[in-house]
Amino acid sequence: MTLSLHGVALACACLVATLAVDAHAAAPAAPARHADAVSRALAHLSAHSSGPGRPALSNTEDVQFEARDVIVDADGTEHVRFAQRYRGLRVIGGDAVVHSHPTGHALRGVSRTLARQPAVGHLPSMPAERAGQVGLEVALAPVAQVERVQHELVVFAHRRAPALAWDVLVAGTADDGGPTERHVFVDAHSGAVLDQFDTVMHAAAVGSGQSLFIGTVPLDTDSQAGGGFALRDTVRGGHAVYDLKGQFTGAGTLFTDADNTWGDGTTADRATVAVDAAAGHAYTWDYYLNVHGRRGIANDGKGATSKVHQGLNGRPWVNALWSDSCFCMSYGDGDGSYWPLVALDIAGHEMTHGVTSRTAGLLPSGESGGLNEATSDILGSMVEFYANRPEDPPDYLIGERLPRDGSGPLRTMIQPSADGASADCWYPDVGDLNAHYASGVGNHFFYLLAEGSQPASGPASPTCQAGDTRVATGHASVKGVGRKKAEKIWYRALSVYMTSSSDYHDARDATLSAAADLYGGSGSKVWKRVKAAWAAVNVK
Structure with a gap:
């Protein structure tokens, strides 16, 4: 996702963000406490699909709708979000939201991107290995080093009529040295490339947030049994900040401190940018909770993880990223042109990609x-x-x-x-x-x-x-x-x-x-x- 600065493309607010949707990840299930709302919504889908000329949006032998989120308004109005499978295959672009009047007894409407059930055969003409070769050939332009290639048979219905397709994932390292997870959708019969996108959103060589953006801030930390404190926010879902020490990946080292006073307001102290990362998560958490009633990025009360001092193959990392797979933020230290990427609006931008992934799941294409x-x-x-x-x-x-x-x-x-x-x-x-x-x-x-x-x-x-x-x-x-x-x-x-x-x-x-x-x-x-x-x- 890109921002631009004087002609320089910048991903996700000048960062690398991983897309809100991992194209290979299973959709999160709706909370069990909302089982009745899900049942009512499925019944509405079936009834809504039964009239002449109405779209077929109900569970059948071929089509299954899987609940992935439930929102109940203060007045009892229910909104149930479904992912769709066709003959067991994920339907990319086939999700729907059922809106019901209070207590769910009457249908209000359906939000959807696919008006009818897919009508495609489920047997591909092109074998998976050949589709993988096509996907790899297409992906090699922006991918410098390939670590793995995976393929999954899906129904692709994003911005087009449904088609049986291979979702070829090419994961590795991009030309700029950053991570890439590129999905190439290959028609399972003709071999045509239907679409492609990266679920790690890259920014070009730009980036950084000044570590002194917001001055001195209070921090909720975690007292340690043996003395001292850890930079872990027990008030906001256990969010913790780790030091990658110049590495690009890895768990990192949890920040600890003897007197609970962190950083010195300059980049000379490694903990200074950790303060900004902790504050960025805290303000983002509090915003979503107090303004929108959302309990954390995934609305499950769990805090994300932040990692600072991220490096790139011995070079400065002038980007930051949100990764849905690790539920974490990572921040590079910038370079001579940009400050470390820990600015408040950058943190809010990147973590909002996580919110989008758990709600609408907007695909990174078109x-x-x-x-x-x-x-x-x-x-x-x-x-x-x-x-x-x-x-x-x-x-x-x-x-x-x-x-x-x-x-x-x-x-x-x-x-x-x-x-x-x-x-x-x-x-x-x-x-x-x-x-x-x-x-x-x-x-x-x-x-x-x-x-x-x-x-x-x-x-x-x-x-x-x-x-x-x-x-x-x-x-x-x-x-x-x-x-x-x-x-x-x-x-x-x-x-x-x-x-x-x-x-x-x-x-x-x-x-x-x-x-x-x-x-x-x-x-x-x-x-x-x-x-x-x-x-x-x-x-x-």
Whole structure:
């Protein structure tokens, strides 16, 4: 997921982030306590599919829906998210969310990316070994060293009609020395490459967060039986910070201290960046808990792990990454141009990729990839507003204090095209852009929704008019709803209505539904302003 800085592409807010979705990982199961809600939702799927002309979205001999998340609103309204299998094969892009009225007795609606059951044969013409060769040949361009190749037969329905395909995973080291897990989807009959993406989101050689971004902060630590303290937050799910000591991988060494005073505010003390990592997790945890009622990244009360002083084959690592597989953040030390990658908005951005993976699961390809990046920019920035640190005043700029020479930001939500690559406006080919540049449409929408086009206390934002693509040239007046309403609308749209293949028009529908739920129903003032903000980025 990329940000851009003066023409330099930067992944996930100038970092490497691992995609919110591991294409080979099984979908997490819904909590057992919600078994009744799941049963009701499955019954609604069956009934919803029984009428003439209605989409087939129910468990049959060929199709199975597996619950992976349940959200119950305060009034009892139920939202059950399902992954889909067809004849035992995972359906990429086949997820659905069932929305039921309080107590689940009446169907409210279904959010989905695939309207009908797949109608594909389950026997491939192309053997797995040949598909693996095709996938490897395609992946070798961005992959410098291959560690393993795996293949899985799936139904691929992301941005296209369902097709039987081989999901070929090529894992190893990318050209820039970072990790890569590249998925190449190969048609199981014709051998055509249907799509490809990396579930480790890379940033080019950019990156870093100044370790003194937020000054002196309180830290919740863990007293040790033999004396001293460990940098482990027992208040927030056991989050702990480890020192990689220049290595790229490994468990690292847990930070400990004798007097519970950590760092000295400079990079001369190895614990200084560990303080920033601990604070970044704490503010992100508190934001999601206190603003959205979410108990940690996975909503299970468990804290992530942070690793600092990450190196790269003896060279400085000017990136950071979120990995879903280890449920961890890793931060490089930067280089002569960039500070260590421990800035607050970077931490919030990266860990939000973890939230996306446990909710909508937006795939990193096409417009859904842009939405994935935009979500991390949006909610990562809201973490910064939540923290409201005077040392790093909150704003709608991403990574603005990372460059040592002060030449940031990496991205701006006010007019994304200012970076020279991102799109201010939606147009039919916006999904062909790198996901980090396609994210500009969502970022621009959010700023207009929160602040308006001509806010009294912030910079004006140009709107889009017919024919605008990368650069907005309009001067329409758009009124905002305020940041606090806007962030709640976006989070609810993400967690309740968006699905893995949602595009910007789906996001428009999702945010309108969220606004109706939260602020007075369809046709309310807030609902109309959501509609107007999307129109102002040419999503109508």
